[in-house]
Amino acid sequence: MKKKNVFIATLSLALATTGVTAFASPSTTQENVSPESRVTEILPINNPFVEDQLISPMVIDTSNPIGDKVSGGAVVPKYFSVNAGYGHIKLLLKNYSSKPVTVSLTHNYSKRVYFSRVIDGNGSLTWKNFEEGYEQGMIGGDYTLQWSGGGNNVNGEFFGKTGSSISDVRD
Numbered sequence: 386m387k388k389k390n391v392f393i394a395t396l397s398l399a400l401a402t403t404g405v406t407a408f409a410s411p412s413t414t415q416e417n418v419s420p421e422s423r424v425t426e427i428l429p430i431n432n433p434f435v436e437d438q439l440i441s442p443m444v445i446d447t448s449n450p451i452g453d454k455v456s457g458g459a460v461v462p463k464y465f466s467v468n469a470g471y472g473h474i475k476l477l478l479k480n481y482s483s484k485p486v487t488v489s490l491t492h493n494y495s496k497r498v499y500f501s502r503v504i505d506g507n508g509s510l511t512w513k514n515f516e517e518g519y520e521q522g523m524i525g526g527d528y529t530l531q532w533s534g535g536g537n538n539v540n541g542e543f544f545g546k547t548g549s550s551i552s553d554v555r556d
Contacts, residue, residue: 449467449471450546451544451545451546451547452544452545454542455541455542456539456540460539461532462529462531463529464528465545466525467525467528468547471548472522472523473514473549474523475514476513477510478509478512479504480539482537483507484534485508485535486504487532488501488502490512490528491531492527492528493528493529495526499519500517513555515554
């Protein structure tokens with residue numbers, strides 16, 4: 386019986402100590418913040434990738450068109466930029482030559498090669514970042530789309546669009 390009373394006393398003391406410690410501990414709320422504060426201004430959404438914020442559907446970066454004719458020598462580099470926040474990209478590459486060409490896409494700053502593909506003579510290639518393992522999008526910045534005819538002159542064209550989400554460039 387004596388052991389039972391000692392156990393109950395110890396347990397009671399532990400519970401009382403825990404309650405006093407929790408009550409005396411500093412608050413986790415910010416100081417000088419009124420719980421009755423009111424929002425007087427609604428701020429615009431600056432980051433479309435933050436969860437729980439409304440995102441406008443079909444946000445395509447129309448201010449930054451991608452596309453150009455590709456002709457000339459056996460190796461022709463073409464340049465374009467992807468603006469920050471528009472890292473989802475769709476490219477259509479057309480080879481008008483009867484000979485195959487190799488096309489590669491490289492991010493200029495990081496030197497990351499996103500793809501290197503052969504397009505058959507008079508063929509085309511549609512490339513979408515999310516179908517190639519880049520579901521989170523691509524790095525913003527400058528890119529080089531290099532066309533190589535393997536000793537033959539290249540003759541082609543490319544078009545592209547960028548968007549803030551996969552659905553912007555799916556079709």
